Amino acid sequence: MSVKQLSVTELKNKIAQGEVLFLLDVREPHEFNYAHIAGSVLISLNQITQRLGELDVHQEIIVICHHGIRSQQAANYLVHSGFKNIANLQGGIDAWSRECDHLIPRY
Numbered sequence: 001m002s003v004k005q006l007s008v009t010e011l012k013n014k015i016a017q018g019e020v021l022f023l024l025d026v027r028e029p030h031e032f033n034y035a036h037i038a039g040s041v042l043i044s045l046n047q048i049t050q051r052l053g054e055l056d057v058h059q060e061i062i063v064i065c066h067h068g069i070r071s072q073q074a075a076n077y078l079v080h081s082g083f084k085n086i087a088n089l090q091g092g093i094d095a096w097s098r099e100c101d102h103l104i105p106r107y
Contacts, residue, residue, distance in 0.1 A: 003075040006087040
């Protein structure tokens with residue numbers, strides 16, 4: 001099963017429509033503290049295996065990082081671990097800042 005790719009515009013629409021999503025940010029704490037999407041939860045990529053039990057296997061999870069590389073790794077791992085509804089945010093927080101929320105600083 002492959003990981004769905006979600007554009008930042010698609011994510012913005014899902015949030016606007018009130019869809020129940022789990023926004024999983026897999027960056028490092030200093031990156032998250034600098035810039036993140038409201039409501040997202042930080043579990044750094046290197047902690048995913050230890051903290052897998054904190055995630056709901058049935059919930060729609062959108063995985064976020066800086067540009068979409070680390071989030072793709074995390075999303076692949078989650079799918080491999082039996083999660084069914086996983087999407088990778090294309091372009092990450094950088095694309096979100098450019099296209100959806102200019103108040104979020106870029107780095």
